Amino acid sequence: MKILGFIRWTAILLAMPALLLGIFGASSASAASSGIGWVRLAHFSPNTPAVDVYLYSFGDSSAELVLHHVAYGTVSPYESLSAGEYTVAMRPAGAAPTTAPAISASLAVTAGHSYTVAGLGPESGLRLAVLDDQLTTPPGKAVVRVIQASLQDHVVTVSYAAKSLAHNLAFGSVAAYQTVDPGTVTVTATGASETSATLDIAAGTVHTLVILDGAQGLEIDNLVDAAGSAVPPAGGAATGFGGTAPRVPSPAPWLLLVVAGLLVAGAGGLGLRWLPRSRA
Amino acid sequence: MGLLSTRRFAAAALGAGLLVTVAGVTGLAMTRHPVAAHFDTVSELPVPVGPIAAVARSQDVKAPLPVALTIPAIGVQTSLVKLGLTAAGALQVPPSTTVAGWYTGSPRPGAIGSAVIAGHIDSYSGPGVFFRLSQLRPGDHVYVRRADGTLAVFRVTAVRSYAKNQFPTQAVYGATPDAELRLITCGGTFDSQTGSYLGNTVVFAVQVG
Numbered sequence: 001m002k003i004l005g006f007i008r009w010t011a012i013l014l015a016m017p018a019l020l021l022g023i024f025g026a027s028s029a030s031a032a033s034s035g036i037g038w039v040r041l042a043h044f045s046p047n048t049p050a051v052d053v054y055l056y057s058f059g060d061s062s063a064e065l066v067l068h069h070v071a072y073g074t075v076s077p078y079e080s081l082s083a084g085e086y087t088v089a090m091r092p093a094g095a096a097p098t099t100a101p102a103i104s105a106s107l108a109v110t111a112g113h114s115y116t117v118a119g120l121g122p123e124s125g126l127r128l129a130v131l132d133d134q135l136t137t138p139p140g141k142a143v144v145r146v147i148q149a150s151l152q153d154h155v156v157t158v159s160y161a162a163k164s165l166a167h168n169l170a171f172g173s174v175a176a177y178q179t180v181d182p183g184t185v186t187v188t189a190t191g192a193s194e195t196s197a198t199l200d201i202a203a204g205t206v207h208t209l210v211i212l213d214g215a216q217g218l219e220i221d222n223l224v225d226a227a228g229s230a231v232p233p234a235g236g237a238a239t240g241f242g243g244t245a246p247r248v249p250s251p252a253p254w255l256l257l258v259v260a261g262l263l264v265a266g267a268g269g270l271g272l273r274w275l276p277r278s279r280a
Numbered sequence: 281m282g283l284l285s286t287r288r289f290a291a292a293a294l295g296a297g298l299l300v301t302v303a304g305v306t307g308l309a310m311t312r313h314p315v316a317a318h319f320d321t322v323s324e325l326p327v328p329v330g331p332i333a334a335v336a337r338s339q340d341v342k343a344p345l346p347v348a349l350t351i352p353a354i355g356v357q358t359s360l361v362k363l364g365l366t367a368a369g370a371l372q373v374p375p376s377t378t379v380a381g382w383y384t385g386s387p388r389p390g391a392i393g394s395a396v397i398a399g400h401i402d403s404y405s406g407p408g409v410f411f412r413l414s415q416l417r418p419g420d421h422v423y424v425r426r427a428d429g430t431l432a433v434f435r436v437t438a439v440r441s442y443a444k445n446q447f448p449t450q451a452v453y454g455a456t457p458d459a460e461l462r463l464i465t466c467g468g469t470f471d472s473q474t475g476s477y478l479g480n481t482v483v484f485a486v487q488v489g
């Protein structure tokens with residue numbers, strides 16, 4: 001129990017920098033105004049068997065979300081959540097929801113922010129890390145970070161074309177986001193073995209590259225954390241010509257009436273002027 | 281038929297002509313204010329039939345191109361053209377007011393991110409493809425048919441209006457971690473001096489399974 005408590009506090013302490021970052025981090029403007037954030041859950045601990053992941057709204061004992069049998073390398077879709085406090089707990093797959101979780105962490109969801117809650121490290125030192133996911137990119141650029149989840153190769157160096165994304169990144173750790181040039185690029189992960197992947201990285205997108213233990217050495221899992229327009233158009237859209245806008249009705253019919261009236265009156269007036277008066 | 285009756289006839293014409301002139305001038309004076317145009321309401325369209333695409337996951341880096349758009353609630357059914365940017369860097373708009381277009385610089389509908397589709401509210405003479413966009417309500421569904429025949433289904437979360445000079449670029453074109461859709465058309469007051477609307481209506485929607 002002492003160890004579990006220690007793990008829990010470690011997880012909370014580890015989560016603190018991410019939460020603080022979250023306050024200042026980039027957010028989605030549309031979601032911020034509607035009061036929601038996003039969370040995805042991931043299992044990145046190679047020698048930990050599959051788990052059931054529970055997400056609780058803080059103080060509520062019934063789970064808001066349960067993912068069953070989440071195995072190593074699995075990442076859930078982002079779930080949208082109301083801003084607020086949550087608890088994430090992992091139990092061995094199939095364990096009753098009433099049993100004490102193997103590990104848990106608290107999570108503060110800020111509106112317009114997104115998070116990855118990932119089980120990291122070896123089974124003996126499993127921890128739940130709350131990562132603040134980025135939602136913005138510099139104009140015309142992409143943003144990439146690395147999670148090192150390979151136990152076979154304890155230390156891995158990751159390059160993106162000629163650029164280094166992570167140098168000697170230790171198992172269970174996360175390298176910060178880096179701004180990169182978009183394009184079709186070769187990403188190489190080098191530990192005791194080496195593996196490469198050709199990835200299409202579009203401008204305006206945010207990625208997490210997860211280094212996993214595969215059947216044959218390292219594997220690179222390309223996750224899209226967020227995507228927007230490569231080049232945001234300037235201003236609004238010119239999508240109307242006014243054909244249905246309220247408008248001043250055409251004066252033509254009334255003008256016609258005025259002209260016709262004047263003609264008839266004029267003819268009448270001329271008649272009165274030129275026709276001889278009655279001799280009576 | 282004597283001269284007398286002809287003179288009476290001329291007098292009557294003078295009187296009637298003056299009356300008609302006064303009526304015409306009154307009419308002119310009374311039609312100087314804008315009047316809202318009235319258009320028939322449209323009936324709902326049936327929900328399109330086809331395989332529904334699963335909600336996009338972080339691992340899904342590819343999605344098929346969008347080819348058509350159906351919004352049953354407001355009777356919209358259109359093919360989708362491709363839109364780029366104008367020389368000034370603004371969003372290109374469809375060449376026809378009867379079709380909508382997908383901005384190729386935005387994510388594909390049903391992929392992670394904020395896909396952008398724009399359409400005209402009207403032409404010079406009548407309603408355009410997105411004439412009724414502002415009548416959408418949260419909960420309404422939007423269907424995007426893709427090149428592989430699958431349908432990406434979206435649920436409307438918000439319908440907002442903005443002044444064009446305060447357009448929320450980040451909220452509309454900024455990145456999102458889930459698969460979302462933005463539908464854009466014109467709205468607000470029409471400025472007949474510049475020949476354009478002063479505002480934009482934007483519908484926000486998220487993908488559902």
